[in-house]
Amino acid sequence: MTAVPEPSASSSAATAARALEPGGPRRRSRLLRWGRRLLVAVVLLLVAVTVFSFAYNAATAGRAGPPAGARFAEADGVRTRYRAWGASGTAVVLVHGAFESADTWSRVAPLLAARHRVYALDLTGWGYSERRGPFDTAHQAAQLLGFLDAMGLDRAALVGHSSGAGVIAAAALKAPGRAAGLVFLDGDALDTGAGEGADELRFLLRDPYRTTLTRLVVRSDWAIRKIYGAQCGPSCPRLDEAGVRQWRRPFQLPGAEDAVWRMQAVVGLPAARVAELARIRTPKAVVFGAEDDVFSRGAPYETARRIGAPPPAIVPGARHLSLVSHPRQVADAVLAAAP
Numbered sequence: 001m002t003a004v005p006e007p008s009a010s011s012s013a014a015t016a017a018r019a020l021e022p023g024g025p026r027r028r029s030r031l032l033r034w035g036r037r038l039l040v041a042v043v044l045l046l047v048a049v050t051v052f053s054f055a056y057n058a059a060t061a062g063r064a065g066p067p068a069g070a071r072f073a074e075a076d077g078v079r080t081r082y083r084a085w086g087a088s089g090t091a092v093v094l095v096h097g098a099f100e101s102a103d104t105w106s107r108v109a110p111l112l113a114a115r116h117r118v119y120a121l122d123l124t125g126w127g128y129s130e131r132r133g134p135f136d137t138a139h140q141a142a143q144l145l146g147f148l149d150a151m152g153l154d155r156a157a158l159v160g161h162s163s164g165a166g167v168i169a170a171a172a173l174k175a176p177g178r179a180a181g182l183v184f185l186d187g188d189a190l191d192t193g194a195g196e197g198a199d200e201l202r203f204l205l206r207d208p209y210r211t212t213l214t215r216l217v218v219r220s221d222w223a224i225r226k227i228y229g230a231q232c233g234p235s236c237p238r239l240d241e242a243g244v245r246q247w248r249r250p251f252q253l254p255g256a257e258d259a260v261w262r263m264q265a266v267v268g269l270p271a272a273r274v275a276e277l278a279r280i281r282t283p284k285a286v287v288f289g290a291e292d293d294v295f296s297r298g299a300p301y302e303t304a305r306r307i308g309a310p311p312p313a314i315v316p317g318a319r320h321l322s323l324v325s326h327p328r329q330v331a332d333a334v335l336a337a338a339p
Contacts, residue, residue: 053208060215064252066128075121076146081128082121086113090180091153092338094120095144097162097187098266101127101250104161108323111331116157116338121147122250123167125263131255137191137267141170148178157181157283157338161323162294165189166268169307173269173276181283181337185330186292186320188303191268211257218251228321233291235317235325271306278308285309285337287330289318 066081073080083102092112094105102120109118122129123140133139144167148156157180160168165187172179205213217223221244228239228247239247250256268274277284286309288300300312313333318326 050208053212056215057208057211060219063254064249066253067249070128073147073150075144075150076142078124078132078143078146079130080121080124080143080147080150082119082147083109084120085109085118086116089116090339091151091156092116092118092334093144093148093153093156093158094118095158095160095164095167096120096123096126097160097164098263099126100161100164103127103246104321105323107327108331108334111327112334112338115335119147119151119153119156123164125259127250128253131253131259133259133262135259135263135267137166137170137269140167140267141174144168144171145175145178154178155180157183157334159183159185159334160187160189161185162187162320163266163268166191166266169269169274169277172280172282173273176280176282179280179282180339181285182277182280182307182309183285183287183334183337184303184307184309185287185334186289186294186322188295188299189268189274189307191270192266210261214251214257214260218248224248231294231319232321232325233289233317233319236321237324275306278306283337283339285333286312287322287333288312288314289320289322289326290314290316291319292322294320 070081071083073082081102083105094102094109096102096104101122105120109120112118121144124130124132124143125135125140129143144158148154155178158168158171160166160183162185165184166189168179168182168184169189172182221241224244224247225239228236228243237243251260284307286300286304286307288295300314304310304312313329313336315322315326315329315333318329323330
């Protein structure tokens with residue numbers, strides 16, 4: 001009978017070392033087990049999120065409508081909601097920025113109405129106007145000019161807040177004779193590309209998750225108050241329940257969520273195109289909040305030089321929503337440029 005030699009201590013140690021070394025059988029086995037567990041966890045999480053999204057979207061499917069008594073006009077083929085103040089004087093038309101509506105002007109407009117007929121419209125893609133793309137500067141400028149036609153206004157002073165400055169700039173360049181004055185409020189009218197990074201998010205975030213995310217933000221009082229506070233600052237009136245509903249409701253209209261996701265970027269024009277405004281002989285003004293962190297501190301002065309306006313009016317203590325926080329100062333600056 002042949003004796004089987006026992007493994008030496010040195011060979012046993014070598015075998016154990018091979019089993020424990022990186023890439024060894026035991027390590028690979030552990031990694032495979034953890035990999036399978038992680039994959040199962042991810043799949044279960046995705047299933048749970050998907051089920052939640054479908055259920056949440058179904059539970060929040062109810063859509064809102066325009067407020068009672070809302071006025072509408074046909075403007076370049078777009079059913080356009082608008083508000084009006086004042087009964088006499090030359091016309092002033094107020095154009096809001098992104099994520100805003102005609103209601104954003106509710107503190108400034110009555111102050112202007114003492115001397116002017118004042119109008120504010122909802123640009124397509126925002127507020128209560130019909131959602132009809134493309135949601136770009138040219139289309140919204142055409143809507144603005146169509147609104148002047150609908151109201152029977154040959155000329156009007158145009159006031160644009162934030163990206164609304166780009167809309168009034170495009171309208172004035174297209175029809176210089178229609179602009180009796182131009183006021184850029186917290187806006188430089190430039191196509192800076194802001195918001196283009198959302199293209200990747202649009203590609204990655206598909207429905208039902210896209211709708212769920214939008215509704216979670218829109219339905220959150222905390223989120224609305226947080227955004228409002230950051231843009232408006234401590235000088236703004238506190239946003240009560242009615243105020244929260246006023247900001248939320250336009251995003252609960254049919255088609256509103258889809259329109260938001262179809263936006264390509266904050267609208268505006270190339271700098272050379274904006275500079276052509278300097279050749280238009282009409283009163284101009286640039287007004288910025290001193291604490292507006294959307295733009296650089298030099299932006300108001302560069303904008304005024306670009307369009308051939310006097311030095312800008314800087315509103316102390318105001319942020320980006322100066323029309324809400326400091327309506328009297330904004331109204332005075334508009335009145336100085338509105339004939």
